[in-house]
Structure formats: C-alpha cells, structure tokens
C-alpha cells in the first residue's frame with residue numbers, strides 16, 4: 494500500500510487520534526480511552542479489531558506514516574533510523590497472540606486496589622504481523638554487554654504519582670528481547686494498526702501482560718543498565734505494602750485464566766432446556782491443556798471441550814453442554830490448567846496496585862420454568 498493511502502486512512506478520523514470507538518465497547522474511562530471487549534461479541538478466536546480492548550495512559554497520538562521514524566540506538570554498532578517502508582520491507586511473520594491487561598480482574602479485589610476498575614474482559618486476541626525485534630537488533634548490532642532493550646512510545650503526559658511529564662516507556666531483558674517471536678508489529682488482523690492500537694508500529698511480546706506491548710514506538714535503545722522509569726519500576730509490579738517495596742516483583746507473563754463468555758452473568762435461563770456454557774482460557778506460561786466447569790458452587794467439576802488447537806500464545810475457546818437439574822439461582826465457575834502445571838487460585842492475591850487477579854470467576858444465573866420466563 495502506498496504511504497499516502499495509509500496516511501489518508503489514519504488522519505481523516507483523528508479526533509484527537511482515532512475513529513470514534515465502537516459503541517459496543519464497555520468504557521471504563523473516556524479520556525484516555527480505556528475499554529473492555531463486550532463478552533457477548535467474543536465468539537471467534539480473533540477479537541474483531543473495533544472490539545479489541547483498549548488501554549491507554551495518555552491521549553492517543555496522531556502519527557503519519559510518512560513523517561514517522563523509528564530510531565534504534567544506545568549500545569549498538571550502527572544506530573538506525575527506519576521508515577515505515579523500511580520496516581515493511583523486512584521479512585515479516587504473523588502470530589496469533591492474546592493480550593491481557595495486568596489490571597484485568599482488578600474490580601474483583603477486596604478491598605478495592607488503586608487503578609482502573611477493570612472487570613474481566615480487558616483481554617483480546619489478534620493476529621499480529623510484523624518484523625521480529627531481533628532482526629532490527631541484529632541490523633543495528635547490539636553490543637554483547639547489553640542487558641535490556643528499552644522502548645519509548647510517542648504518547649506522554651503529566652503523571653501526578655511521578656510528579657513529572659513522562660512518556661510511556663518500558664524495557665525488556667535482553668533474553669526476552671531476542672526471542673524470535675517478539676514482534677515490531679504494523680498489522681493487526683490483516684490491516685494496518687488503527688491509531689488506538691499503536692499505529693504505525695507497536696511491540697508485541699507474546700505471553701506477557703499487555704504493558705510490555707508498547708504502542709506508537711518511536712525509539713528502541715539497547716542499554717547496559719536496567720531501566721528504572723515509572724512504568725517499569727513504580728507500576729506493573731506486584732507490590733505488597735506489608736512486605737516492603739524491595740519485595741516488589743516486576744510483572745512478566747500472564748497468569749493462567751479462564752473466562753465464562755456465555756451465559757452472561759445474571760442471565761435468566763429456562764430450567765428445562767439443555768444449555769451450553771462457553772468460554773475462553775489462556776496462560777502466558779504454556780498452552781492451556783484443560784478447562785473444568787462447576788455448576789454446583791465448586792463441589793463437582795467437569796472437563797469442558799476445547800475448541801481451538803493449542804498454540805503457543807493464543808487463548809482457546811471451550812464449551813460444555815449442561816442440563817440444569819433444578820430451578821433457582823445457580824453459580825457457574827470455570828478453572829483452567831496449563832501445560833506447565835499452573836491453575837487458577839480460588840482467591841485472588843490482593844496487591845496494592847491490583848494486578849494479576851486470575852482467581853476463578855463465578856457467575857450466577859437464574860433458572861426458571863418457561864411459564865415464569867420474562868417476555
């Protein structure tokens with residue numbers, strides 16, 4: 494596609510940086526836009542791009558592909574300045590990757606933790622196309638002493654907790670940065686990234702919580718020291734005040750988790766008809782191997798059918814046929830197991846910033862006889 498075409502597609506609708514969002518998104522905050530995917534729309538393996546959850550710390554920057562540049566520097570043999578076309582000309586690959594915000598599930602923590610009150614659907618899956626980060630690091634010739642690679646996005650703003658105007662910046666340990674599946678992605682589900690999801694270029698770190706996937710990339714810096722910026726050292730860490738700050742661990746891979754997509758929480762269902770319970774399950778550590786469902790409050794568990802093949806980085810859809818045996822209020826819960834032996838805890842691990850709540854989710858439904866069914 495010609496540069497001009499790309500530019501036209503992405504600037505005509507910038508107000509301030511994106512098309513109006515889809516009315517079906519569940520908005521947690523308007524400015525900056527933070528929104529969950531409506532579960533009812535999550536029936537495919539891939540989340541339709543307009544319904545992909547959005548997590549932004551600042552206003553969405555409006556970047557034009559012809560004036561945008563990616564600078565690669567720091568401890569490298571030859572610093573690079575790459576154009577959009579340069580990147581698109583390099584060998585590309587496509588990976589299906591589930592992205593989950595580390596704050597997903599925060600609203601389920603008691604007492605409430607600070608941060609966006611995400612429920613359970615700040616998670617989505619896309620097919621991402623781009624250049625392995627490693628290719629670009631090799632072109633620049635990263636020095637052997639490099640310990641981390643740092644990424645800067647074009648978005649910035651004043652952050653009260655940091656008492657400074659800062660950019661969104663993150664780093665990756667060199668071992669992860671040189672993993673062949675870490676992508677500099679320019680396409681999502683076969684189309685150029687929309688502004689909201691990082692146009693023209695974002696990082697995709699398969700298996701890791703979303704904060705690692707820096708959007709609107711402008712600078713990549715090979716570094717001889719660990720990065721201590723706000724979003725690296727003060728946020729996206731598991732902080733337990735009672736254990737002291739030194740015990741805080743930086744977040745990496747997504748915990749194993751399953752989600753019930755259907756029936757919806759609080760749904761009313763006919764008590765005399767067979768039902769299908771459907772959901773999603775993923776883990777950043779290893780593919781999901783098994784999902785179990787309980788319809789009796791967690792006493793008996795039955796294995797669900799997994800619908801998608803196990804792939805390294807994408808969730809799997811699951812379903813279970815269920816014949817309700819009584820009327821009234823029934824709780825349904827699901828739990829996933831991954832190939833590394835992880836499963837979901839019954840209770841969330843409370844932490845100050847409210848991350849990584851992968852506890853078993855419980856929904857409740859009302860089973861009524863058809864003559865009592867609301868019309």
Ligand SMILES: Nc1nc2c(c(=O)[nH]1)N[C@H]1C(S)=C(S)[C@@H](COP(=O)(O)O)O[C@H]1N2
Pocket residue numbers: 545546547548549550551592593594595645646647648661689690691702703704705706707708709
């Ligand atoms: N530049 C930049 N990159 C960013 C963010 C951001 O605010 N700015 N948010 C991060 C977080 S916390 C998440 S969960 C993902 C969300 O990506 P999405 O909005 O495409 O779903 O982007 C990450 N990359």
Ligand SMILES: [Mo]
Pocket residue numbers: 548593594595596703704
């Ligand atoms: Mo996030």
